[in-house]
Amino acid sequence: MATLNPIDLSGLNDERLASSVRAQIAEACEKNGFFQVINHGVPVELTDRLKEVGQMFFDLPKDEKLVYAGKPVIGAEGYGSRMVLDEAEPKFWREFVELHTLPLSERHYNYWPQQPAEFRETVEKYTLAVLDLAHRLLAVISENLGLKPTYLKEALGETHQNIVFQCYPPCLEPGKTLGLPEHSDVGGITILMQEGDGLQVAAANNTWELVPNHPNAFVVNLADQIEIITNGRYKSANHRAIVNSDRTRRSYVTFYHPAKDQKIFPAPELVDAKAGPMYRELFYIEYLQALAAGRFGGKRLVQSFAINNPLVS
Template identity: 35%
Template sequence: MEKLVSNWYGIVQPLPENYIFPPDARPGKLSTAPSIPNCNIPVIDLGSQGHDRDQIIQKILEASQEFGFFQVINHGIPDASLNDAMAVFKEFFELPLEDKEASIHSDDPNIVCKLYTSGVNYDWEPVHLWRDILRHPCHPLEKFMPLWPKQPIKYREHVGKCSTQVRKLALSILELISEGLGIGSQYFNDGVTQQTLLYVNYYPPCPDPSLTLGISKHCDPQLITILLQGDVSGLQVFKDGEWIGVEPLSHGLVVNIGHQLQIISNGKLKCAEHRAVTNSSNARMSAAFFITPSPDCYIEPAAALINASNPQLYKGFQYKEFSAHFYMNQGNTEVALEPFKL
């Protein structure tokens, strides 16, 4: 707990050496304005589904093919619910250290609710990330909510409500994707969407944002991600050799494609590398809800997408095999898919 960046960042200048990335991995001069024409992350209005469902499906597929990312508005989740969740996350990270520690203490042997800094392998990392992270599962609520933080007092109420609504939205988007791919609207039921995992990232103001990262480049290993960005920018997506800023959008949510959805779509949809940069003046917070297969779920390209002109690109596997390989290689995008390619 004493290693949490939020516990000591305000008294340290300059940036500690063990947070300085190698020159080729540093963000350098931070510019989030894309220099490539027409390269803004797509924004999709989900509010007109009843009249333009086919058009919305087409926009989602195009964004998922070209960017692997898009933002959604008129998504059906009330602003109050999102605001309450983000406010209670902020309250949690502002708790005194001893209250944070007491809040997440659990006698559960699996310790599913964790608060840590940088990454899970802190003691073996060559360089640390400028972030603290709170992580816990969200689905099913009745199983996991008793293991969530006890403070702030409204944490379980607000996060429980928001996570239920975000999961419903994610499943709705997956239904649209399955229709667009032609694999059947029920494809993403049961094991392939069994879990919802929440990662709340907190990035304090940084002495030198040009030398470090909040999250290094990676693709998400899960199925699909719904991200609450807050109002401070920092998310960047890699496209055509450049990092593009995904600017916070009022009332909007970020959606991105994970490795499992790329595999199930037989490469038709793509997961994109992304990262989080820091800034020197404002703390930033984001909350990512990951829709994740069960460990034993068998993942393979959908049979409807394979034919003579579209051969199968990936072999089948249990999700726990992919997850073990992914984390053993610390999310290295160069090797994440290699053992599963045909």
Template identity: 40%
Template sequence: MEAAAETQRVQTLVEAGVAHLPARYVQPPELRPHLSRRRDATADCGGIPVVDLGPSGGDPVPAIGRACREWGAFQVVNHDVRPGLLEEVRAMGSSFFRAPMEAKLRFACDPRSPASEGYGSRMLAKDDGVLDWRDYFDHHALPESRRNPSQWPDFPSNYRDVVIEYSNNMKKLAQTLLCMISQSLGLPPLYIEEAVGEVYQNITISYYPPCPQPDLALGLQSHSDMGAITLLIQDDVEGLEVLKDGEWVQVQPLSDAVVVILADQTEVISNGEYKSAVHRAVVNAHHPRLSVATFYDPCKTRKIYPAMQLITKQSPLKYREVLYGDYVSSWYSKGPEGKRNIDALLINQ
């Protein structure tokens, strides 16, 4: 079983010196990143907004509202997360992926089960899909009844303590941001948080090894996230892109910033006034890249529907109510492919 699992790791292919991209990782022509063309097209586009949450930044709510309406994504600085914690998490993740394969495979996830906790390479269980050029470690962090640090790596020695501290910090930041997003919609501050209910938080550290043919592959295929909000940090290697007005825009890495990505359930709650961000990860031929995504999602028994306060004659009801567990099952059975999962909830298609 361990031998089979090892062959599925992208990092193993790179360390073996593969010169050409295996067929399973080659994207169809229409989905390839066309990296040289993308750089020319987006050189003057600017990036996603950066919002200052500190006391000297003024009221951040209007800026967050504009970012949610126009982009579905933004970066926040002066976010009150303990100084140094972001770098500790990045260093911890890098240390894990530099470890010998034998040590990493002690924590391998079940490749037959989508979203199972542990060390893996496949987002979906489908056998015929194109694979992402990515390895990852997924942690089940909240609620605490799901949190079992013994299933997480024990190297470096502070790994588990850092993940717990990071989980708690990201929960607090997500709650702060959801309050501001609610206020920017004219809703009570706790509206979205209460609509989401008990939070399910996963923390996924993604490692994107150098790719021999980056123009043919994607580190993470184009998609919008399933839940309420995603908080992501990057290292200093570019790779995250957000789709804006039909163009892919690079998200500039900022060492102390947290990238905020609106997910599908927030779009539903806002009745489409705010859009979940379609995003992807591209790879390069020379440098590995690492990112850490924290997903803030409803529990699977939660029903999500548009806020009635936002339904007007000018803005009629746009989305059907959905049981979140059904939405998750649909996402994993259909695959990512942009926003087709949330589009299936539209009343007028």
């Protein structure tokens, strides 16, 4: 999948290269909603430090990690662990800690590990740097669509951000489970840093394409609300995480998503006057409620909000 080769964002600052970089991003958004970026502006020293504090936390004894355990519901914060083998229906094989970082009113430090001591400061600095990257990417994507640079940022409304540290330990029977099952992200845009191979994105003919682990690269994927706002021109993509029997894999995922009361709808500029919009208007809370109800898996959730969709007829 050529669009998974890293896109060098430093070219956006060079008049000779900027149009080519924008075209690469546009192609990735149209084909599969996944791409990788390098020279993204987040310092290597900061990404390395985040990996260090993440590993130090996961290396703590289980009882020390359980101090930060959260409730097992969608959108919950805190530490969790799910190791389930099921040959008939592969489930989860991971431990994680999820933290809400923005808005500040939703930053609950009682779920933030106090060990290592640098954990909190590192997460705050890292997520701020990644937020800046998300805004820059949304501006490029908006302009590629013929919209003003701030369109997608404004369409998503008040910034809501969370970060998930994920650890996928070795599994003696990897064929019976998945690190994370097939899904598309529900929010706006997701930026992921991975250590080791294991992330796969849906490809043609019901196959899976491995997202290669490039040093100092971020994986960027569009989420369901961008598909709705772009009226289906740009797609969110199904993806999953696989596990292996001989090594631990870690990833660090930052999600940028709307506020629950944000109204989401296709950009009028991208709606054909004759065909009309592909998706109906909704408040983001409706989407989260449909997710929690578990009525549709994978891409079927966003399709359930399409107008004249057979899933909901």
